[in-house]
Ligand code: SAH
């Protein structure tokens with residue numbers, strides 16, 4: 001039996017209907033929801049399915065933001081849409097572009113909350129790291145997001161909206177017709193590795209990713225989407241059956257004793273329970289391996305013994321896996337240090353010699369603080385110091 005840890009997921013999601021000016025946002029609605037919405041607004045049932053397809057193509061394939069531009073819809077229908085509905089995306093507050101091309105966006109969502117989105121261009125692909133929650137209910141001790149108190153689930157619109165606004169910024173909407181094939185795209189992959197635990201916001205993440213994968217939506221293959229979880233075991237199987245994307249797991253330790261501290265959800269679902277769930281992941285295969293994320297923390301989880309234990313565990317459970325070693329991104333006040341490059345190399349070699357891919361994640365966008373949780377904390381710091389400066393100057 002696993003011990004119960006005091007982990008809550010008491011977070012709220014903004015209801016779909018509360019959007020700007022009392023109008024209903026069409027972004028983020030599933031096909032079924034949009035169909036119902038259109039029927040409720042007077043669209044004949046027989047036409048509704050076709051209208052959903054048309055509207056989706058305008059929104060997600062062509063990037064259109066005004067009903068007026070939806071030229072294959074009759075004018076009175078467009079007028080009706082404009083009357084009752086809106087097309088609303090989160091707003092970009094800051095954009096930083098690194099020397100290496102990494103782009104980091106701070107994005108404001110309803111209620112004035114802010115989340116971060118990172119775009120990482122690489123040879124032949126462009127990966128977008130998106131957020132699923134403001135903050136996180138979990139408290140992994142090495143993660144800056146875990147120290148942020150405020151938590152709210154993002155709506156499906158706010159999740160898919162991150163993809164859309166980055167396509168805006170990259171100028172990636174095709175003028176006419178179908179979108180480019182994914183391999184030619186600037187934004188070709190999505191990873192749910194930003195702020196928050198995606199499996200504690202399952203429905204909204206699922207609905208947004210369905211739009212990302214739909215041929216009339218953003219049209220990315222499910223193999224180009226990776227969801228990272230700290231190990232919310234009951235939702236792992238659903239990820240395969242209801243989303244069908246690739247899975248990454250924040251493993252980070254090879255004993256329950258250490259994982260309890262680094263990833264406290266381990267007290268609820270321990271290593272054995274987690275590995276059993278991963279072994280049963282319906283989508284796992286040699287061509288769709290599960291990524292084990294492993295943050296390298298000096299003197300905590302980076303010994304040769306840890307490396308051997310890690311591969312043994314994965315072997316024992318026969319999990320098709322690759323191990324992604326992440327040099328720890330230090331943040332002010334963090335209780336850990338990054339392992340040395342030599343240590344990371346030695347660890348990687350052991351994993352590799354045991355037959356598993358063990359890439360070391362390259363730090364990207366360091367000049368713009370593009371690592372987990374950093375832009376937001378930098379911005380907050382800048383605001384605080386501005387306030388302090390104003391206070392000292394007697395301005396506030
Ligand atoms: N909540 C999810 C997804 C977001 S975190 C999860 O935990 O998997 C995405 C990845 O970044 C996770 O593997 C997380 O453990 C890692 N991470 C968080 N803070 C980090 C830091 N300071 N340095 C390196 N990796 C970090």
Ligand code: SF4
Pocket residue numbers: 136137138139140143144145146194195196197230250
């Ligand atoms: Fe939340 Fe993931 Fe950070 Fe843990 S590592 S606190 S689950 S965002």
